[in-house]
Amino acid sequence: MYRFLLSSRWLAVSVLALLAVAFCAFMGSWQLSRFQVRVDEHRSAKHDQAATETRPPVALSGVLPTARAQVPDGDSxxxxxxxxxxxxxxxxxxxxxxxxxxxxxxxxxxxxxxxxxxxxxxxxxxxxxxxxxxxxxxxxxxxxxxxxxxxxxxxxxxxxxxxxxxxxxxxxxxxxxxxxxxxxxxxxxxxxxxxxxxTHPAAPLKAVPPAAPPNSGLDLKAFQNLGYTGQWFVFAGFVVFMVFRFARREAEARADAALGLVPQPAAADEEAEPAAPTPA
Structure with a gap:
């Protein structure tokens, strides 16, 4: 029933579909790896911040020697x-x-x-x-x-x-x-x-916890990577679904033609022997 899949046309379609699925799987895996990298960076930043906050106090001049000095990276x-x-x-x-x-x-x-x-x-x-x-x-x-x-x-x-x-x-x-x-x-x-x-305000004031350093959280780009991951794998599934659907449709059409329910496909008509001419 599915012997037509061995034809040159369907072999070409199968090869293109396999290439498309492989490409989508590669892109999805790459986007997933980018998301994982951002998650690891976020965890590392949180760990570094926690370590920074537990270090002994340092004199103001040790981090900001002058009023114009900028807060060093990692000292937030x-x-x-x-x-x-x-x-x-x-x-x-x-x-x-x-x-x-x-x-x-x-x-x-x-x-x-x-x-x-x-x-x-x-x-x-x-x-x-x-x-x-x-x-x-x-x-x-x-x-x-x-x-x-x-x-x-x-x-x-x-x-x-x-x-x-x-x-x-x-x-x-x-x-x-x-x-x-x-x-x-x-x-x-x-x-x-x-x-x-x-750190130790006088009552009734309450201590204000330090803010997270800028760009240390999971930003929108991280979730974009996760969204793109899903999109690429959906594309791969769509390619497989469409190939299966077209193959099944053609198999059903050929089965109907074999039962005489529908006319033979044009390709079969072209291969048939020419009919004898009708006598005048």
Whole structure:
């Protein structure tokens, strides 16, 4: 019934189908390997971050020797110790920050260190609305005198969760993005590019966990690789299905023709002997 598969036409179709299936399987396996690489990189980044956070505190000058120095790669989350004096008069609130599923805000106070520059310190988090808390005067004042603060070093933020792109879009005394670029017009002295979250804030402030380093999570590209993997294997299955369908259709047509249910295929007509001419 399927002897026609040995014909030159069907052998050519079979070869092309096998090549197509092999190509789709190769591309699907390659996309899957790319997804696995991204997963391994994510796991490695999480492991490195955890190791960084457990290292003993280092002096601020050990990672940021000057205010213009950039946070070194791999030092996000590292425990840093800084000694200076809080500038409580220029304390800022960072609204629309979530902690443990609750809405609230950060309390950020510049810490003036030796040399005159300031290190932005998030002293902690409070629940509620920043503007209402500011009007009520319920924000804890910063400690006076010289203090030593230990906290997790953070990269400058580049986006504002609240949707504000500049401090001018927020009420006075509030900040949308924690970075030297956003603080340069608010503070009359140099500001470090990095900032820290205090490890042991005073009550009622709650400690802010360090943020994950940028590009350390499973991004959209990783899931695109996984999606492409599925697509290529679906293509391979589609090729097999279509070859099987066409072969079965032709087998059924030939069986019907053999039973006289349908006319013989054109190829059979061409091979048949010519009929004798009809006498005039």
């Amino acid at each position: 989350g590292r425990q840093v110790s800084a000694t200076g004096t809080y500038d409580g008069g220029r304390q800022l609130l960072v609204p629309d920050r979530t902690l443990d599923g609750r809405d609230g805000f950060y309390v950020l106070t510049p810490l003036r260190v030796s040399g005159g520059a300031a290190l932005p310190v998030v002293r902690g988090w409070l629940p509620g609305d920043a503007s209402a808390a500011s009007r009520a005067g319920s924000i804890p004042a910063a400690p006076t005198g010289q203090v030593t603060v230990t906290g997790a070093l953070q990269y400058p933020e580049t986006t504002d969760p609240s949707g504000a792109t500049a401090s001018g879009a927020l009420p006075s005394g509030q900040l949308g993005v924690i970075s030297a670029a956003s603080l340069v017009n608010l503070l009359p002295y140099p500001v470090y590019s990095g900032w820290i979250t205090a």
